[in-house]
Amino acid sequence: MNQNAIEVKGLVKSFGKAAILKGVNLTVPSGTIFALLGPNGAGKTTLIHILSTLTKLDEGSVKVAGFDVESEQKEVKRSISLTGQFAAVDELLTGAENLRMMCRLSGLSTDDANSRTRELLRQFDLEDAADKRAKAYSGGMRRRLDLAISLVTHRPVLFLDEPTTGLDTISRRTLWEMILGLKQQGITVFLTTQYLEEADELADEIAVIHGGRIVASGTADELKSRVGGEVIELRNSQDELIGTYPTSGGLADVRQVLNSAAHAFHPDTKITIRKPSMDDVFLALTSTATKEASIS
Template structure:
């Protein structure tokens, strides 16, 4: 498969601070690459460079073989962009928004109108299509914005944090749409702060921190780097810790960590709910009372801690933020 999106050695500085510091990435045709990272990591800057909104200080990038610096208008004819803040014209109706974009893509009056209706239908906005977008909910605006990016059926799509700020239902609706698009052959680069989102959607994930790629791989390989899922258990009495450790060791796939002070045990497991059920059954059998128990999946925080040694905070000094107790227990 050919690489549809390539970036090599991208550098973008704002004064002293480097928003991008030599970033490389490739996205093969018909796949989804997720850029995962906290605010300020350089995700949006990367998208803005690849969509010709911003010029890099150094480095090269191509979209479908077209150089973003040498032929930006050639790139613009091939891409769709849905930004972090839904770029919806509030004073127009949903239909007018899409029709306007279609006309600017030179679709022609008839085709543009038909396409607008078709997309409204597809994004569950048919009923709201003739209402002014000002009254739309956050989820509706995002859907309209994404529909706007799809008006000309671009073969390459950029979605900058498509679900940030959406409620869970809107989020999973958005995921369905994105999956459908890629099933149709679209190549997609998406940025996200949520590991779960990258996990659900992406073929490949790059983890970005301070303008550089610090890890790359499938969701599974990244998660195995941070230890996968684990059971966390807080027992009622300290004297039950040993018993509980014995039970958890039976279901765990690695060493069981114990924090005596908080009476918390952490056991890496595979098999998710099944492992938890099994552990609970055995704990019950030996008479250990759980004050709190749950299955914990790695979060972006865990990935970051594991990869960088600092937490996924906005600022430069994430190191002093409290580390999750599980990590403390494991070390």
């Protein structure tokens, strides 16, 4: 088995005059979960479409499961599965029919298709809804069906484009558990997300994409430390933000902040300690990226 499930070198892509990807490099080791984190319009979907053979690349080289996405498309297609941004299930078919159809299209015989369908319905907790039309499914059920469809046959590499966007918290957690379960089966998962929390929860490694470039990569903890530690926020009785202080979160550090705050602010002032949010990461990383760009 290849050591790296995905290798991207110097990837450039533009649509007409709009440059979408401006030289992306990344490597995803086999059997890991990789999260591509970025705001809307950063190039996440374009990148995932190039990796999954849907879109041509302009420059650079991309290998998926050891195969070149330009010259070995058929081999790539046999090694991957893509779950797009919008749950692409057939609404007029039932959950079981959706799965059976995709099993047949993946080359399984009718009997194998039936038994695989039953397994997947059980694995993704859809047995009760198996004979209901997908149109009647909730958002979480649709996503689960979508994920199950991606797994009808074993594919070493799975692409998930914003798998939990628009889901409620419980459905999101359920889906996270299922995605973590895929890693246990040895599947490499490449997912895009707008949520730091999601990347934090799932990914072995995270890359932040902004304006067509990877501006930072590393583990969740590494990224957070680049953004800085926790922040103490002070709010007045009208709940307006009146002060923020960076902190390590340790007792001595917090006490020092509070001591100085006690002199300056009203005793009713409310205090919260906040972890860096997605906004903080973006503001920190994208502003440095802009600076670097303006220097070079």
